Amino acid sequence: MIIGIPREIKDQENRVAITPAGVLALTAEGHRVVIEKGAGVGSGITDAAYGEAGAILRSTAQEIYEEAEMILKVKEPQPAEYDLFKPGQILFTYLHLAAEPELTAVLCRQKVVAIAYETIQLADGSLPLLMPMSEVAGRMAVQLGARFLEKTYGGRGVLLAGVPGVPPANVVIIGGGTVGTNAARIAVGMGAQVTVLDNNPRRLAYLDELFNGRVQTIMSNSYNLARAVVYADLLIGAVLIPGARAPHLVTEDMVKKMKPGSVIIDVAVDQGGCIATIDRVTTHSDPVYIKHGVIHYAVANIPGIVARTSTFALTNATLPYVLKLAKEGFRAAAIRDPALAKGINVLEEKITCPAVAQALQLPYTPLEGILC
Template sequence: MGPVVIGVPKERKDSEHRVALTPAGVHQLVQAGHRVVLEAGAGQGSGFADADYAAAGGEVVASADEVWQRATMVMKVKEPEPEEYGYFRPGLVLFTYLHLAAVPALAKALLAAGVTAIAYETVQLADGSLPLLSPMSEIAGRMSIQIAAHFLEKAHGGRGELLGGVPGVPPARVVVVGGGMVGMNAARIAVGLGAQVTVLDTNLARLRELDQMFGGRVRTVMSNPYNLRAEIAGCDVLVGAVLVPGARAPKIVTTDMVAGMNPGGVVVDVAIDQGGSIETIDHVTTHSRPVYERCGVLHYAVANIPGAVPRTATLALTHVTVPYALCLANLGVEAAARRDPALAKGINTMRGRVTNEAVARSLGLPYTPWTEVVDAG
């Protein structure tokens, strides 16, 4: 293949300061013979100046229009906003987080335009792990507890409770629903701050791993409606950490469960970018307006939690995305997907078809394997 033009527009989502490539990532792609075009100011929120990108071999242009028009592959962090749908066109490759199960309008726009859309969150290794989602899950899990501790403070609308308590005063009770990457990292920070922590999961083997990992400092409980209700009752912090790769998150925490929390408690649903797993969270919030009250409890439903720590998040994300971007640019989508089954699972749409089974099921649309789309010409 000849050189590929890779475009990096500035993120449009509310308070999203991450960027799809660092200067080091640009340098790697340029050294491989490709061209990188970036919108002016794209890296500013993560601490990377336009001059840094130019020194790395990138070309900085004035507008998003020029980036999208010139690029054959666009790399982003978050899913395109409606104002960006007009840039879609046949043959364009889009490599970013998509979460299509929760954004049907975006799926419709990608399909109508014939975009090949590859989602970071559905690139999946043979062992089931999600290499491009994991670093953001680590950050979001850790931040969920920082966020909860902040909003437990009276000045921010909470019950006026210190997460770890003090001698003679018991700590806050934290319940984490889901023991995967998000849940594990939430538990780690909550335990570190001295909270009383319970993790629920449907996978007994995972609960055993967590029990060993935390040396008994975390209570592990099998997740079912009865146990969820019992554990959430009287808790101070509830973290939703449920993930079904590519699919919409199941609503497993009901309104009456949330109503049983201590008044002034805090709910953080990290699964909100996949639709959310908590019934009382029925809309996405933003970093500029992060919480609302329901059932006497504050609800935090920001879909881009790591955007609050863009320097850390951008570095962590690009460490894992750049090797895949190089593979796509060097080989093209078809050859790259044939070489790497994990990357093939990332292809969500191609030539007007939904090519990820979980996404298709969530959207209620037909599923077509990407190989069949290619073979059909």
């Protein structure tokens, strides 16, 4: 199979979809890898390193799309890439289509086989290709929150750890999954007072044991949320429903009661966000806006600012699936691997992910009916 990797063009997106080790693994099995020149620069990977691993370098994204049978990306295609797809081409990337009606329509119209990293799901419910970036985003959320709490960025001027005689900042995390757990880990390490809300008692029990009582765990409901949001210096949204839009758990009225200069970071923004006042997606170039006196950070590709770490972590997770798709083709691979099958969001102009169809209020077609 011919696998193409274009350079990412989303704002400040410095990740790349493959490492030289990944290229070598593919070429060793007889596949051809074509990469746009400069695709790895933001992650500290040179064109020469890709060439030494067996990749063929191309000058433009158009050449990549024309030549490749499968396109590997990190983030969803941008409008400049919409017309580059060809019918039957496999697209393997983060898509988050529940919040992308226009992109969904494009993928259907272009007859793309769209496979989303974030909806590949193992039998135990885990999301293996979302996990590494969720780990990064959770950890980065606290670092970013600490920065925007500084007075020079418009924040309250609060140090997360406090100092002797002055209490630490209150970090409230909504969701105790991978993002929330990693955010809590960093917040605890920085000395903050940490509260995690989740609606799963077993998860709360796990977190209580994991952090040895250092994190306050609270059952998530509207009453408890309202009370926790009020005292938060840093509020982190870490809610995920695989493939679907995140529910708005924090209302605008709750945000209005937050302290001026407090900070909200909604890691779920690429799925619509779980905080009602997150009403637009921001970029790394212009990451925040202020509403009701509260700083809102709504960047959808947080891991892109630590691109080297993120690129290598992501490729570690995606490469086994890339090898499987390249060797068997998407149909045979999906039939043999139910987890991979759940990653197929669009096929033959039809939406095959129920959560995406429901979020966009579009017809859903079971994959089984068109896969064979």
